Structure formats: C-alpha cells, structure tokens
Amino acid sequence: MALKRIYKKDLNIASENEWEIWAYCPAHDDKHRPNLYITKDNAVGYCFGCGFTCKVLGLNANVKKVKKPKANVNWADLQDAYTVPTKGYEVNLNKLAKKFGVDISTIMKYGVGWNGSACTIPIYNELGCIIGMQRRWANGQNRVVRGSGLGIFMSSSILRAIRRPENTVLLITEGFSDATVATYLGFPVIGRISCTSSTEVITRFIGKTGITNIILIADNDDAGKIAAEKLVKKLKISLTSPLRCDIILSEKGKDLREMYEQCGYEYTKKWIQDRINLIRKLGERDG
Numbered sequence: 001m002a003l004k005r006i007y008k009k010d011l012n013i014a015s016e017n018e019w020e021i022w023a024y025c026p027a028h029d030d031k032h033r034p035n036l037y038i039t040k041d042n043a044v045g046y047c048f049g050c051g052f053t054c055k056v057l058g059l060n061a062n063v064k065k066v067k068k069p070k071a072n073v074n075w076a077d078l079q080d081a082y083t084v085p086t087k088g089y090e091v092n093l094n095k096l097a098k099k100f101g102v103d104i105s106t107i108m109k110y111g112v113g114w115n116g117s118a119c120t121i122p123i124y125n126e127l128g129c130i131i132g133m134q135r136r137w138a139n140g141q142n143r144v145v146r147g148s149g150l151g152i153f154m155s156s157s158i159l160r161a162i163r164r165p166e167n168t169v170l171l172i173t174e175g176f177s178d179a180t181v182a183t184y185l186g187f188p189v190i191g192r193i194s195c196t197s198s199t200e201v202i203t204r205f206i207g208k209t210g211i212t213n214i215i216l217i218a219d220n221d222d223a224g225k226i227a228a229e230k231l232v233k234k235l236k237i238s239l240t241s242p243l244r245c246d247i248i249l250s251e252k253g254k255d256l257r258e259m260y261e262q263c264g265y266e267y268t269k270k271w272i273q274d275r276i277n278l279i280r281k282l283g284e285r286d287g
C-alpha cells in the first residue's frame with residue numbers, strides 16, 4: 001500500500017534536528033505532544049499515537065551524512081519520552097508539576113512521559129538527540145537509566161533563545177526541578193543531571209549555539225559552589241569566544257526550587273532578572 005504523501009511545509013513541527021523531526025500528527029487530534037516521528041534519511045513518518053504512516057516530501061534531500069550519535073540505552077527506554085499518553089500520564093505529570101510549583105505545560109515542554117510507574121525525563125545531547133532518560137517516582141526518588149549519556153535537560157522553549165544567541169543570557173541549573181522552575185519563570189535554561197555531570201555536553205552546547213552570557217544557579221552549599229566554579233573554569237578553557245559567566249546561589253533554601261517555594265514567583269523572577277540585567281550591562285560596557 002502506498003504511503004500517504006505529505007509536504008514538510010504542511011506539518012506542524014515541534015522539533016527538528018539533522019536526522020529527525022517530531023511533528024503533531026495530522027491524522028488524529030494530536031494536542032498534548034508531537035507523536036509523529038519522521039526519520040530524514042528515508043523520509044518516512046510514523047505516528048506513535050494512531051499508527052498513521054506517511055512519506056514526507058520537501059525535506060531537502062541533502063540531509064547531512066553525519067552519523068547520528070547512538071545512545072547506549074534501550075530504544076524501549078528512550079521511547080518513554082514519546083509514547084502516547086497512557087492512563088495516568090496526565091494525572092502524574094500534573095502531580096510532578098504541582099510538586100515543583102509549575103504548570104503541566106512546562107513539564108510537557110521537556111518531553112516528559114509516563115511509563116506506568118515513573119515520570120520519564122529525556123536527557124539530550126547538544127544536538128537535541130535523546131541520549132538518556134531519568135526516571136522520577138512519586139516518592140521523589142529519581143534515577144538515570146543505565147547506559148544514559150550525561151547530557152542535559154532541555155525544554156522546547158530553548159529553541160527561541162538559541163536563534164538569537166547574542167541576546168540570550170542562558171541559565172544553567174543543577175537538576176530537572178530547578179530547570180523547570182526557571183522555564184516556568186520564563187528564562188532560557190538547561191539543566192545538569194547533577195552538580196558535577198554534563199560538563200562535556202554543556203561545553204559543546206554553548207560552543208555550538210554561540211551563546212556568550214551565562215548564569216549558573218548553583219545549589220546553596222559548598223559542593224554546589226565548587227562544582228559551579230569548576231564548570232565555569234572548564235567553559236572558559238574550552239571555548240574560543242569570550243564568555244561572561246556569573247555564579248549565583250539561591251538566597252533561601254538549598255536550591256532554586258526551594259527558593260521559589262519560599263519567596264514566590266514575582267520575587268524569584270526579579271531576583272534572576274536583576275542578575276541578567278547586570279550581565280547584559282557588563283556586555284554593553286565591554287562592547
């Protein structure tokens with residue numbers, strides 16, 4: 001049976017990298033998240049929601065012959081990020097959102113799924129490919145799936161910031177919860193898996209995007225501070241472009257999420273915005 005043909009320009013695309021596209025499926029009421037997965041090398045799309053398959057035209061056949069990085073994780077594990085909302089998906093994502101004090105759409109921007117017992121949070125490399133998965137249970141425990149790459153947590157809203165690197169002050173947080181809080185407050189952010197991990201991917205991400213203004217929001221303890229300083233040092237050594245880096249420690253609580261919990265939306269947002277303005281001013285002064 002011939003595949004239904006559809007033009008790329010007619011798709012509602014959620015994310016795209018050199019190898020693949022995630023789009024909202026045109027064949028079913030695809031609202032919650034993109035379920036249509038398209039591989040560029042054969043231009044075939046498959047919907048994880050309804051089973052719709054299609055041939056995608058207008059892909060610009062000169063797909064780079066760069067080998068897609070392989071994650072050492074089972075495809076079944078990675079797929080958690082994209083599986084159709086099964087029973088419990090919305091309820092449990094809502095629970096997670098409530099716990100962090102954010103809304104469910106913020107959680108969804110991170111491609112979070114639900115595998116029946118845990119929320120599954122995709123870990124990306126600097127190219128936007130999923131290289132791992134973190135699971136997060138209702139009791140607050142979390143664990144990275146074995147074989148996962150030490151990448152970053154990243155939301156779909158980071159794309160806007162990447163397009164204009166010269167205007168962007170990128171926040172880097174430790175962990176998924178701080179990252180979601182920063183996204184909810186409206187800031188471009190990437191999250192490290194832990195305070196000592198993800199250094200390589202962050203370095204490549206910043207090098208690739210060309211962002212030069214960075215604020216690290218570190219955990220409010222010695223370990224957090226030392227780890228942040230280490231990352232700044234590594235970035236400054238590795239990157240050729242001049243980098244403006246600021247490290248800030250949450251004013252209250254042990255991390256950004258706790259500070260947000262105690263100080264509220266407006267105060268925390270202004271606290272970050274003030275530091276962003278400061279780093280921008282320094283940038284203008286330096287020309």
Ligand SMILES: [Zn+2]
Binds near residue numbers: 047050051
């Ligand atoms: Zn579909």
